[in-house]
Amino acid sequence: MSRFMSTCPQLIVGMGGVKVPCLVDTGSMVSTITESCFLRNFESWGQEQLRSCHWLQLRAANGLSIPYIGYLELDVELCGRVVLGCGVLVVKDPPGGLCAQVPGVLGMNVLSRCYQELFGQHGMSLFDLPVVSQAPSSVFQALQHCCYADSQSVSDQGGRVKVRGRRACRIPGGTMKLVAVTCSAQYSNGTVLFEPPDAGLPAGLLASPSLVPVERGTAYVPVVNVGTVDVLLYASTVIGTVSWVYVVSLPPEVTEVQVVSARVNTQAVLVSPTILEQIESIDLSVLSVGEQDKVRALLEKYLTVFSRHEGDLGCSNLISHDIPLLDDVPVRQRYRRVPPSEYEVVKAHINQLLDAQVLGSTEGGSLLVVGFSLNVCCDTYEAV
Known part of the structure; x- marks a missing residue:
């Protein structure tokens, strides 16, 4: 049987200062440790360190639910780097003591962050670093997988940013305005470099390359109207691209200081x-x-x-038609799951359909949707 099976890719990973044997799994979106491992190594931290996240459903590759009791935020040491504040789920021990020797799973949430930090400092030469090239083959291959996934994501999404909302944004002549834009969810909760397109913005508007923070897929880009006539930026207009930025090195006379946060209240008037x-x-x-x-x-x-x-969308009463059915039984289908990262996008689209009266609401608050059903954030939409 040894000719048909190989050993699982394992390594010792420092989690919160504790050496934990882990299985390297590029197919897992999260990193986990077993409950017995938590009680053995982290119980002294106290139960208050174990946070709950009942909104997350954890499933195995075969679709079965995996029970867990909470999660920790641990500093994980990998390839000579310490990745700060990584989320690690604490799962129930499987029956039969299958995970006694390897209680941890190192998933993509840690592997991808480690790759991003290494790539930001060394670029593609990271694979020539001794800490990477001499790492276990499972880690080296996992970083290569992150590199491939990152390149595919950039080529597919392109980091384009579009004007947010359903209405046009008016920029008065001779003024600068912060325009709300949307970008890919991969740039959320970080600072990115915004760059206007080479062909320029519509109607002679100007925007300079700038560092902008992204929160929940939304950023605010300064756009200048140097003319004397008001200009409208219509919804979904592409006004540039964003990309990750990293501090690779600083000149000797320059030192990095703590970030000072300030809140600026702006009033954006969106008109149709x-x-x-x-x-x-x-x-x-x-x-x-x-x-x-x-x-x-x-x-x-x-x-x-x-x-x-x-x-x-408009409405026409020039013609009417009927849809004959086989019987009077209402059509009901099992709801399609929506990824948590798409909740806000789906809800915004549903609100847009409500505003356009494409959808109608019942007395109980449910939405009547023609032809399909959704379950988003515990709100059920039934098909009719």
Whole structure:
């Protein structure tokens, strides 16, 4: 049988100053230790250090639920670096003492953070470092997996930022305004480098490369309108890209100081532009003056057929139709699970559909949705 099986990738990992034998698992999103390991090594910390997170459901690869009693925030030592404040779940011991010798699982939440810190300081040369090249093969391969996943994420998402909201953002002439933008969830709770596109912003707006904090996928980018006419930035307009930044080295005469936080209250007025305003803001500079007048006159003649914004779907009573069913039994389907990272996006989209009256609510507060059902943050939406 030894020819068909190999040993599990294991290593000794420092967690909170305690050496814990761990299984390296790039397929696990979280890192865990068993309850017996917690009682043996961390019980002296007190139960107050063990935090609860009942909102998280932990499942094995076969779909079975894995019970756990809470989580710890531990400093994990890996590849010569100390990754601070890593979340480690404390799971119930499996029957039969299967994890007695290897009570820990080193998951991607620690491996990816270790890779990001090493990559931020050394770039792709991190794989030539002795602490990485001489590490166990399981760790080396796990860091290579993080490198591949990171490159795929960048190529797929591109770090693009778009104007947030459903309405256009008006930037008065001769002013600078902080514009709310959305970006990928991978940049949340960190500071990123914002860069405007090479082709520039619409209508002559200006934005400079700057460091901006991201909270829950939202950042505020300073945009300047150097003209005298108000400019509208419509929802979902791409105004640049963001990327991670790291302090690689500092000149001898420069020292790093503690970050000082300050809260600035800004009042952003979002208005829904009229159809005429949108027609007037269309860039027709490639046409002659006479052709521009003709195009705008044509658009104004049929302005009633245009929607003012994404949620302006309109309604027609010119025709009606019926959908014949086999019986009168309501259609009900099992809800599709939504990842926790997508809760806010899904709820924002549902609110947008409510505002557009695509969805309707019942007396009990449930939403009537045609053709599908969702379960988001304990709110159940039933199909009809």
